Amino acid sequence: MGIRIRPAPGRLVAAGILGLALISAACAPAAQAPPTATVRATAVGPSPVPGTPVPGARAVAAVLTANASGHSITLIDATTHTVLETIDVGFPARAVAVTPDGRYAFIVNGASGGNLVAVYDLLTKSHVSDITVGTDPAAIAISSDGKSAFVANSGSNNLSLLDVPTRTNVGTIMVGARPVALTTVTAPSGVTVYVVDQGANEVSVVRPFGMAGATATAGVAASPTAMAAASPTTVGTPGAVTSPGAMASPTAPGAAGTPGPGIAATIRVGANPIAITGVPGGTRLYVANQGSGDISIIDTATNRESGRIPVGGRLTGLAITPDGSRLFVTADQPTSHVAIVDLSTNKVSRTIPVGAAPSDITFSADGRLAFVSDRVQNTLSVIDTASGSVVSTVQVGNGPVSTTFASRAVVPSSAVATPGAAMSPTAVTPGAAPMGTPTAPGASPAASPTAMTSPTVMASPTTTPAYSTPGAAMPTATPTP
DSSP, rough: OOOOOOOOOOOOOOOOHHHHHHHHHHHSSOOOOOOSSOOOOBSSSSOOOOTTOOEEEEEEEEEEEEETTTTTTEEETTTTTEEEEEOOOOSSSSEEEEEESEEEEEEEEEEEOOEEEEEETTTTEEEEEEEEEEESSEEEEEEETTSSSEETTTTEEEEEEETTTEEEEEEEEEEESEEEEEEEEEEEEEEEEEEEEEEEEEEEETTTSSSSTTTOOOOOOOOHHHHHHTTOOOOOTTTEEEOOTTTOOOOOOOOOOOOOTTTEEEEEEESSSEEEEOOTTTSSEEETTTTTTTEEEETTTTEEEEEEEOOOEEEEEHHHHHHHEEEEEEEEEEEEEOOOOOOOOTEEEEEOOOSSEEEEEETTTTEEEEEEEETTTTEEEEETTTEEEEEEEEESSSSSSEEEEEEEEETTTOOOOOOTTTOOOOOTTTTOOOOSSOOTTOOOHHHHHHHHOOOOOOOOOOESSSSEEEEEEOOSSSOOO
């Protein structure tokens, strides 16, 4: 519940002066009361409980894009496919995650050499605070209970642990080289974070609340005090817990970290892993390998790679349907498309052309729609997952590098969908691949690893009650303010 700022009582005045003031007020005409503002800012405090009415607000299911070159985030109504609002943040937005109550967005600052996560109030569109994290943060996930957040820092090779209600960094764990994506699995034993270490071609398995006596129950983060009390070990050792400000120098690309405190295991995957997702419940994870053009399958019971799915192309992101039956994988070379993988056969069943340079993908809560951020075209492609066709294209901010679905986003009641923001699927940038016509099954052209260009860094997970991953949607009833 937000803490409201109340004016302090005024000083008492002399009785004679007060009497004159009262007589004057009685004789004067009645003054008009000032109009009530639609949106009122409140002091920074804990996030309101989901479902709590917020004056001047309404809640909608929304898709958010982090726009790197546009220095903004865009909120799109997930039902009407129209833009609700674009918030200028003043820095290259690299990834975004929304608190479960829908009120606050935690936005990764992608400025080169930067080390901040900015918190914005989606209702007032105001900057609430900055949280110092590691160098070059790349991805963020908020736990389903809204108490904890995790940030993968690609420059300092570590994972920042954030306390969401207090908006503070409460600890750091060293991982492998160049972490660029992450996802969380919640079990009765606690939360496990799987971090994609692109520079090491591996996934670090992190137990952030099982260190130095700090514990966590399912969906409940350890207290900031318990986490901060964890005894620091040598800075730079994978798995080591450090103070929030004690960032280590990056290790050499390709260096595989030896599991240390906080690290349960490291899992070797394909070349240049870029994104991660998994089935509901988190028993299996899938890692998109950009360099080798395939998908690594991880068994979380053994924390080992159990197989590979050949896809082809330069992969940029992936998400799994809420029912766990299909993977949707984005690729930007040799063509811009989404490959659909049938997980009953582990084979590509069809490909769908989308806008130029797709960078990330997410699903609606019911899985009927997939939303693809098209980085070069500055659009969001909306795919009907039943027909496999693009049904709408929405203009967003410049350079959308990641996207996430929020089952509840709190926006001003006055926020109206921008007329004309939704374009026809055929209204695309000249020269872009035509939309809406899937190619034949298995027709996704493969590219040799040597043909791949430098990897881009994107993908930011969203959160579900049991599983947090890019594209995973939080099941919910119709949102209410």
